[in-house]
Amino acid sequence: MNAAYIKPFIQGIRSVFGTMVNLEVAIGTPTIKSEPLSTYDVSGVIGISGEVVGSIVLSFPAETAQQIVARFSGEECDVTSPDFADAVGELVNMVSGAGKADLPHKGASISCPSVVVGKNHRIATGHETPCVVVPCKTECGQFVIEIALKEATVGAAAA
Amino acid sequence: MNAAYIKPFIQGIRSVFGTMVNLEVAIGTPTIKSEPLSTYDVSGVIGISGEVVGSIVLSFPAETAQQIVARFSGEECDVTSPDFADAVGELVNMVSGAGKADLPHKGASISCPSVVVGKNHRIATGHETPCVVVPCKTECGQFVIEIALKEATVGAAAA
Secondary structure (H helix, E strand, O other): OOHHHHHHHHHHHHHHHHHHOOOOOEEOOOEEOOOOOOOEEEEEEEEEEEOEEEEEEEEEOHHHHHHHHHHHHOOOOOOOOHHHHHHHHHHHHHHHHHHHHOOOOOOEEEOOOEEEEEEEEEEEEOOOOOEEEEEEEEOOEEEEEEEEEEEOOOOOOOO | OOHHHHHHHHHHHHHHHHHHOOOOOEEOOOEEOOOOOOOEEEEEEEEEEEOEEEEEEEEEOHHHHHHHHHHHHOOOOOOOOHHHHHHHHHHHHHHHHHHHHOOOOOOEEEOOOEEEEEEEEEEEEOOOOOEEEEEEEEOOEEEEEEEEEEEOOOOOOOO
């Protein structure tokens, strides 16, 4: 995948977590995701469409997500509460919005977030869209951002 | 939510499942989703952005998803296989694409699908986007389509 698709979202993670969660993020080595081998407990998913199409996923272990949401929203929430899902959705929304703004293609827009809560779920992207997984290490624990993006086929952006 | 946002996707379910899965779908009464009370094992998620923003989710019990994928792709797949995720992703892609084409707003585009596999997961949409759940009954079992859509705020479509 074009590195110009990855860097904006890594920068988005750093800036959103730095300013909104007051949390420093150590970025690990990005790898191509060939199979959804890892499992997580909480995932925020957002779609991107237009000149580039794909999805951005932030996936967390439950305990890490709870700590991050507590720092972000200023209060402890149970993972099953609507406030918890709203907070995770808002985080993926901000990271995706920040990343999208720095993509080389300007004609892309982001969808509304969906938040998955379920112990040990896996998330797969269709094999036609390359997906890069970037491990993120923080004092609240590790999580990943998955960036699955490709250029839209001609005509699809306006379709 | 505007009924004009719901009907195209119900029609999409009927036509895609009728032609591609050879499966008649009885559509139940749509309800507003206030909390993600139900759990599912397999979900296909796709984002919509542009003049309308939101997401479309198809959620299945594992056994129903396996039966539907077998009819759709012509072969049995394990729920953990990449082919299974591809098939579920393709189904939500086709239903969303068919529905999008009949939306009153023409400037909307769909993202690539993400497929969640995990026993008893829940999917939440942010409280700012109304979400309608439509139960679908088939001879392979029941599943739901969730339609969460709202008009984009001014300027967001081009952002």
